[in-house]
Amino acid sequence: MSAETYYQATSRPLPKFAKLEGSVEVDVCVVGGGFTGVSAALHLAERGYSVALLEAEQIGYGASGRNGGQIVNGYAADMSRIRHVAGLDAALQLWNMGREALADIEARIAQHDIECDFRRGYFFAALNQRQLNDLARMQRDWADTYGYAETRLIRKDLVSTLVGTDKYVGGLADPGSGHMHPLKYLVGLAEAAQSAGVRFFEGSRVSRVEGGNRPRVMTEDGEVHARFLALCGNAYLGRLIPRLHKRLAPVISCVGATERLPRDLLLSALPQDVAVSDCNTALNYYRRTPDDRILFGAGARYTPGNPGELETFLRDKMVALFPQLHDARMETAWCGQIGVTVNRIPDFGRLQENVFYAQGFAGHGVALTGLAGKLMAEAISGQPDRFNVFAGIRHRAFPGGPLRTGALVLTMEWLKLRDRLG
Numbered sequence: 001m002s003a004e005t006y007y008q009a010t011s012r013p014l015p016k017f018a019k020l021e022g023s024v025e026v027d028v029c030v031v032g033g034g035f036t037g038v039s040a041a042l043h044l045a046e047r048g049y050s051v052a053l054l055e056a057e058q059i060g061y062g063a064s065g066r067n068g069g070q071i072v073n074g075y076a077a078d079m080s081r082i083r084h085v086a087g088l089d090a091a092l093q094l095w096n097m098g099r100e101a102l103a104d105i106e107a108r109i110a111q112h113d114i115e116c117d118f119r120r121g122y123f124f125a126a127l128n129q130r131q132l133n134d135l136a137r138m139q140r141d142w143a144d145t146y147g148y149a150e151t152r153l154i155r156k157d158l159v160s161t162l163v164g165t166d167k168y169v170g171g172l173a174d175p176g177s178g179h180m181h182p183l184k185y186l187v188g189l190a191e192a193a194q195s196a197g198v199r200f201f202e203g204s205r206v207s208r209v210e211g212g213n214r215p216r217v218m219t220e221d222g223e224v225h226a227r228f229l230a231l232c233g234n235a236y237l238g239r240l241i242p243r244l245h246k247r248l249a250p251v252i253s254c255v256g257a258t259e260r261l262p263r264d265l266l267l268s269a270l271p272q273d274v275a276v277s278d279c280n281t282a283l284n285y286y287r288r289t290p291d292d293r294i295l296f297g298a299g300a301r302y303t304p305g306n307p308g309e310l311e312t313f314l315r316d317k318m319v320a321l322f323p324q325l326h327d328a329r330m331e332t333a334w335c336g337q338i339g340v341t342v343n344r345i346p347d348f349g350r351l352q353e354n355v356f357y358a359q360g361f362a363g364h365g366v367a368l369t370g371l372a373g374k375l376m377a378e379a380i381s382g383q384p385d386r387f388n389v390f391a392g393i394r395h396r397a398f399p400g401g402p403l404r405t406g407a408l409v410l411t412m413e414w415l416k417l418r419d420r421l422g
């Protein structure tokens, strides 16, 4: 594979967009060309706003173009934790909006005729009894509190019908969650946004933002003046906005694609076309592709490491689960940054009346980012109620200031140790 990721190698490319030069006036300037930014831009253009989207690299360069493609119900934080933090009313609304996020993906695929290998079917795998008990509790909570009763608890003796490994003590099958080729979906969404009038600029890193009635957004060679600003750079935004940076930890996760596998070998590992993730803090997640590979992802790391080591890192994890794949070659591997908040709930808000942001979807961004863009568009159009359900949740800065990476590593190592102890 000559492209950096399996997704680039198998997706139709978007046309290259020029970089921003000179001065541009629009209603809304969107910063970031991932799912959040492209969704916001598309929804805004459909509502009649003129929109310029600035992307530092290329559309899909960030997490949206390099993730595991798993479309998961709910949030990275457990719903019981969300209820505790936000209250029952907000939790019910958040659950329903999470379901809407999944439905919106299917609706966009149908509306814009996006070929992106979308499939339903998901398995949350438990590595020990504590995790299985947690899944059973989650199942009851989803059914009793939120009316979502589609999941099925899978006993150990039935795991092999879904996953060919003896490492799991059981799990939860969720036919409502699923998977897709994220870059193909993003390309389809960006094409729809372009048709709706959005102006894309690539190679246009925003280096400075000035607030006020008409925010001004500056890149090396140009600037955008807008009535509204939507900040959608997530973990890739870095230190541009210190207030947002403090509340977000960039966690590195990596994905590898095996070579094409003989059909019987592929089916011995994944007899059904479901996406799988385990319940560890640094979890493994994987799925089949339509061209008979396994996409195997693992996190969480705090440095990308030497690219040459990645294939081995991922292959070892895969073979530990599926010894039958010991001869399978990991053809390519890549990493990306996931934005994580302290409470694992997405962080939406305004820096001032007309400057919006959304970040911190953790490992649930494939579905929730589309919703984030939609809610930003609603709020900009004067309907902020649903955006405010998220914005009402309090977020804290990560402790540790300049030592924060060290503190994060220590916390992660403690959580990983707890996973190993069961």
Ligand SMILES: Cc1cc2nc3c(=O)[nH]c(=O)nc-3n(C[C@H](O)[C@H](O)[C@H](O)COP(=O)(O)OP(=O)(O)OC[C@H]3O[C@@H](n4cnc5c(N)ncnc54)[C@H](O)[C@@H]3O)c2cc1C
Residues within 6 Å of the ligand: 031, 032, 033, 034, 035, 036, 037, 054, 055, 056, 057, 058, 059, 060, 061, 062, 063, 064, 065, 066, 067, 068, 069, 070, 071, 072, 204, 205, 206, 207, 232, 233, 234, 235, 236, 237, 238, 240, 253, 254, 255, 285, 297, 335, 336, 337, 338, 339, 358, 359, 361, 362, 363, 364, 365, 366, 367, 369
């Ligand atoms: C390896 C990996 C696996 C994952 N697997 C899954 C999964 O299976 N399921 C799931 O639900 N989630 C998963 N995630 C998380 C999910 O991909 C993200 O939550 C989601 O894509 C975030 O989208 P976004 O648009 O908010 O940010 P991004 O996709 O990161 O986009 C942000 C964009 O902003 C641009 N940008 C940043 N700063 C600037 C600037 N100053 N000027 C201009 N542009 C800027 C960046 O270049 C980038 O393209 C995974 C993430 C990774 C990295």
